[in-house]
Amino acid sequence: MVSSCFVPLFLALFISSTLVVNGDIDLIQKTCKSTKFYDLCISSLQSDSTSPEADTKGLALIMAKVAMANATNTTSYLSSNVLMIKNTDSFAKRALKQCADKYSAAGTALQNSVQDLSSELYDYAYMHVMAAADYANACRNGFMRYPRLVYPPEIAAREEGLKRI
Template sequence: MGPYFFIFSIIISLALTLVNGDAGLIQKTCKTTKYYDLCVSSLKSDPTSANSDTKGLAMIMVGVGMANATATSTLLSSQLLTTKNDTIMRKVLKECSDKYAHAADALQASVQDFDSELYDYVYMHIMAAADYPNACHNAFRRYPRLVYPQQIARREMV
């Protein structure tokens, strides 16, 4: 989820200026991010983005992040079925699944805070959501024999 959270933080800060939507707003907004192509493709995947202001773009990115976190949590939960005999791996997969679910919850809370114009809380929830994947990595590091799942590593880079 790494690139998404970097993009969120930029778009959230830009959303505070509430620029009205225009044809080039997505490109202008994404030029300020480290992951331009990912930002543009993520925003354009939502048909409402063409007419959105920066607040709308921020909410689209939060939605993308929530979907990613939820899907990753579900994937990790499904891997529990294939590791019935490895109690340590099951424990770590469960912890990671929970962390990604918490990330989705934190992003959902940021939407509510954004609607209430509680921008300090928006930032706090987005930063919390960004940190939950780190907690998952740390869970795997506690057990040197465990290998971080490539499926999850790839999802984090998209």
């Protein structure tokens, strides 16, 4: 789920007129102070070599790309685990496959948000970020359909990581 941190960051980047300064050394810090996970925000933005020169749009693009990488990595992780499950556990296999599909859709939604940000279509970018959050959340909900299955802690941790981004 993306919404708990990324959406406030997204809103801070485009609604707050005090943050629209190109090349501001303190822009990353000012932006990250408006988020719930300051240290993660700082490390995510600083992981990109272009962030010191980025304006607010550039920082939003960096965060969208970080979230997209997280969703893509989770899709790969889930897909590889589907292959390792024995044929006898069809419920687990089905739940993992559905989760992989949801995270793939989240990655696509985040890719669309990157394109929308680049085109300055901020309403659509926001809509795609919210869709990505819903897709990640749908993975957890999918496990609830199978009462005998436990939501794996590894997937919960990945979901939480995406949520915090």
